[in-house]
Every structure is written in structure tokens, then in C-alpha cells.
Amino acid sequence: MALIGGAFLRITQTILRIIQLLASILVLGVFSYFLAVLKDHDLPIYDRWRAVEGMSGAAVLYGLFCVFLTLCLGGLAFFAFIAVVLDICFVGCFIAIAWFTRHSANKCTGYVTTVLGSGDSNSQASGYGENGFGFGSGEDVTYFPNLRRACQLEKAVFAVAIVNIALFLVTAVVQVLLVRHHKKEKRYGPSPANNYTAGSGRRAFWRRNKRNTRDAELATAGVGDKDRPSHDTSYTGNTLPANQNGYGLANSGWDTLGLLIQTLIPPSDLNVLYEIIVSHSYPMAKNLRAKIPPSDLLTVYDVNTSATKQFAEELGIVASNTDAPGKGTGIHLANDPREVAEKSETIITVLPEPQHVRAVFASILGTPLPSLSNTRIFIDCSTIDPSTSREIASNVSSSEAGTFVDAPMSGGVVAARAGSLTFMIGASSASLVESVIEPILLLMGRKVWYLGPQGSGLSGKLANNYALAVNNIAAAEAMNLGIRWGLNPKVLADLINSSTGRSWPSEVNNPVPGVVKTSPASRDYEGGFGLSLMRKDLKLAMTAAQEANANLLLAEKTMEIYEDTEKNHKGKDFSVVYRHIRGR
Incomplete structure (x- = not known):
């Protein structure tokens, strides 16, 4: 159902509103002219004709409002409810207009009945409007068409009223579909085709990335509005901080940036675990790429190379798998986990089971890694047992490869797509978490809990x-x-x-x-x-x-x-x- 998405529904709604607006303008114009003629020639003006002018005028104002504010009315339940109620009201209004002008549905020849009177279709009152339109009673200057022309104009109004009845019914249905689509986004996360994963993560009343408590994983950590992170933070931007306390991330190019989302799984487990991995890491990688500076490089490795290529193509970013990708290429497709670790300062792993984490780090730590200007940081977002995590952390430390922290995540696919994951951190240094790790994770999430030493994040989850x-x-x-x-x-x-x-x-x-x-x-x-x-x-x-x-x-x-x-x-x-x- 990719076609019936939020963008498609909003575009459809806008087009329908524009047609409604033009139709309402036509009705208002014709009847304003009729009333001007009647008043200028001192002919009786019945209340029903004034009502037609009033209803069409209200429809014009409503149409203008909807055309310019379709996005506001396009999914939020409160605005959608008002729009549906008003659509139904205008269905009634145009039914009334069609009823008042129903006589014009007949042929406009012979004896006709129109707003300007009844009689032979070729009959016409005096006053052809040589001096323009009259603005007062009895001036006899506003052009008075013959009754055949008046009948034709009234017939046009009748036809437009029928069309608008159908249009307002359709727009009411589209409003309901937009509400359902919006609720689905809040439940399952925004579509990868839209831009909801971009931005700073600041909340505003018009944005759709609001808190979702309907996902079981989202319920496994404090993600409510009243919950606080483990320590105060003012970081809400989309760039990374400068070096602090010996750690940090430089923004000067692929060889020092060191951002990675790694989703390696052994080929034998691919069919079983692919959906679990991609559903989380794919949107995480998209959030990273969207929020780091365009000149910086994101290094990605997945045993399924077609998935990484699709990821680069979907974002419209040049991908490189050469040994020395140039600056500004956007994404580097690594050939194996070892290459990722060699070229990255920060390595983020998302793996399904303890044995997969062991296998990945065994391949990384087989031989000493080349030194970098900053200390490497390994952030493992996998949910594994604390003892395995501590064992790997010890191996990383003894090999002098860098610093390993456990950062299991909560929120499920919903939060991964929306960039509102919760991370639970186990690390030896609170200052390292605050200065380096938290700003990185906030590119993919909304809350970071520091729970204590290595393994504490996993213990908490x-x-x-x-x-x-x-x-x-x-x-x-x-x-x-x-x-x-x-x-x-x-x-x-x-x-x-x-x-x-x-x-x-x-x-x-x-x-x-x-x-x-x-x-x-x-x-x-x-x-x-x-x-x-x-x-x-x-x-x-x-x-x-x-x-x-x-x-x-x-x-x-x-x-x-x-x-x-x-x-x-x-x-x-x-x-x-x-x-x-x-x-x-």
C-alpha cells in the first residue's frame, strides 16, 4: 500500500480542495451578479437567493483555508474532525443550492423560470448597462441578460452544486484516511519514504514524531514525557562535539569521522535474523546519515551487500567501496568488519545474539588495529548477556583496540524509524558517556540512561x-x-x-x-x-x-x-x- 501514503493523500486532498474552491467561486460569482441585477432593477430578492450567495461565500472561505492549511488538517485528529464535520455541512449546503436551482435542469428554451424571473427565454428587461454596473436601487444600469442566458448560468450553478456535493463527500473520506494513516505512523513509525527521520529531534506541535507507548520494546525503558535522562544534557543539534577529555569526533573526512552502523550476521543465520536486524539498524543508519554533516562519511558493513547498496541508493548518496574513498562521498561500503574498525573512530554494532557479537569482535581483534588520532569507541547496541559483554570489553581493552561500552536499545521498530530510541549505557566513565557517547546516540534516539559500569546497561534492560x-x-x-x-x-x-x-x-x-x-x-x-x-x-x-x-x-x-x-x-x-x- 505504498501508493496510498501520507504524501499521496495530502496531494489528493489539496487537488480536491482547489476544485471545490473554484466551483464555489463560480456559484458565488453567478449569484452575486444575479442579486446585483435584481437590486438594481428593483426586483424582489427572495431569501433563498440570499442564502445561496451566503452558503457559496462560506464555501469559498473554507476552501481557501483548506488549500493553504491542508498539512494541518491532514492527519491530526482534532483538525480532521472539524474538517469532516464542515465537509458534511457543505454537502447539505450544496444539496440546498441544487434544489433551489433545479428548474434550470430543463431546457432553456420557450417558457423558463429563473432567478431573474419567468417568461419567454428571449424576453429581457430594459437597461443594458451602458454605464457599467449599478450599485444602488433603481439605477437600471447593470446589464440584464435575457432569460435564456440567465437560465444557462443557473444551470451551470446546478451542475457545479452536484459536483461539489460529490467532492465534499470524497474529501470527508480522505480526511478519515489521513487520520488512520497518521495513527498508523504513530504506531509503526513513519514511512522510510518521507522525511520524518531528519531534523534535530526537537518536538513541536506540528510534527508527527510524538511519543508512542504502544510498542512493547518502547515500554521497557523510561520514555515518557516525565522521565528524565540519567544526567542533564543540552545536546539537541545535528553535529558532533569537538574533542573532550581525550575523546571526540572530528568532522574533517572519512578517515577521522568514524561513524558506523554494522549489521553483520553469519550467512547461515541470514534468513532467520535478517528481518530483526534490518528493521532496527536500517532506520538507525538513515538517522545517522541524515543528521551528521554532509561532508562526513558513514561506513557501513552488512553481510548482505545488496542491502547496503539499496540503503545508499535510497538516500541518493554516492557510495564508495574503494580502499580510499574521497571526502563527500557520503557512504563507504566496507568489505568486512575489520575494515570498518580500521577506518572508524566510533563503531556501532547491532547484532542479534551473543555468538554473533563474539564472531564480529574476533574478526576485528585478530591482529592489532592501526592507531588513530583519537581513541576508538565500540558501542554495542545488541541485547546480549552482561557476562559476554564484559568478556568482549576485556578483550578490547587488553588488545588496546579502544573502549567498549554496552548500549542496548529500547523502543523497537517504531522508535528506530522515528529516531526516538532509548539507550541504556554501561561504561567505565560517566564523563565519556556525557561528552562523546550520548551525543552520538541522540542522533538515533531521544533518551540515554547511564546505569553504571560495563554491563550495567544490559542488566537494566x-x-x-x-x-x-x-x-x-x-x-x-x-x-x-x-x-x-x-x-x-x-x-x-x-x-x-x-x-x-x-x-x-x-x-x-x-x-x-x-x-x-x-x-x-x-x-x-x-x-x-x-x-x-x-x-x-x-x-x-x-x-x-x-x-x-x-x-x-x-x-x-x-x-x-x-x-x-x-x-x-x-x-x-x-x-x-x-x-x-x-x-x-
């Missing part, structure tokens, strides 16, 4: 996602229990969400179809946070808990429930556990 896994099952069981007792699902959900049982799965991602219209449950559990991803995070949390000697009394049973659910509901949102529970 896994703890939160463990709570999410348990709460999701609890919400499903509670809803099923109440429904079995005969309670109304919506009333029960309202009760829980206004009481102590409230949770994100019960309020935003309610597992019962129809309770929350925007939840995956209401669209057959499609989209959202997949069962496989939930099992992966739960497994990582259990591994980390064993290493920390922490009891997770509900973990094994929770894993068993999700595994059993996935057998019959593979690929569905994790709230489908409700269907599994209800089927027992």
Missing part, C-alpha cells in the same frame, strides 16, 4: 524485560479469570488500570481483542513484540541471574508458557499468550 514477561502473563490470566466469571472485558480492564493491578500489558498492550483498539490483540496479534524476542530476552535474563546468584522463581514456568504458546502461535505478538491460556 534484562531486569525490566523480565518484569515485562511476567506481567504480560499475569495480565492475560487476570483478564481470562474475570471474563470466565462473566465480567465485561473493557470494564474489567478499566478497573485493573485504575487499581493496583495496573501494568503496561494491561493498559497499553491488553491481550484481549477489542479492549484496546490499537493493541496487537485487536489486529490478530500481528506486529508488536514477537514471542521469539521475548523468549530470547527471558533466556538472557535467566543466564544473567544464575551468574549473579539471583533467584528468579517464576522464570522457568514463564519460559515454559512462552515456549508452549509459540508452538501454535509462531510469529505473533507476545500478548497472544492470552489465547494460549484461554484455550486450556
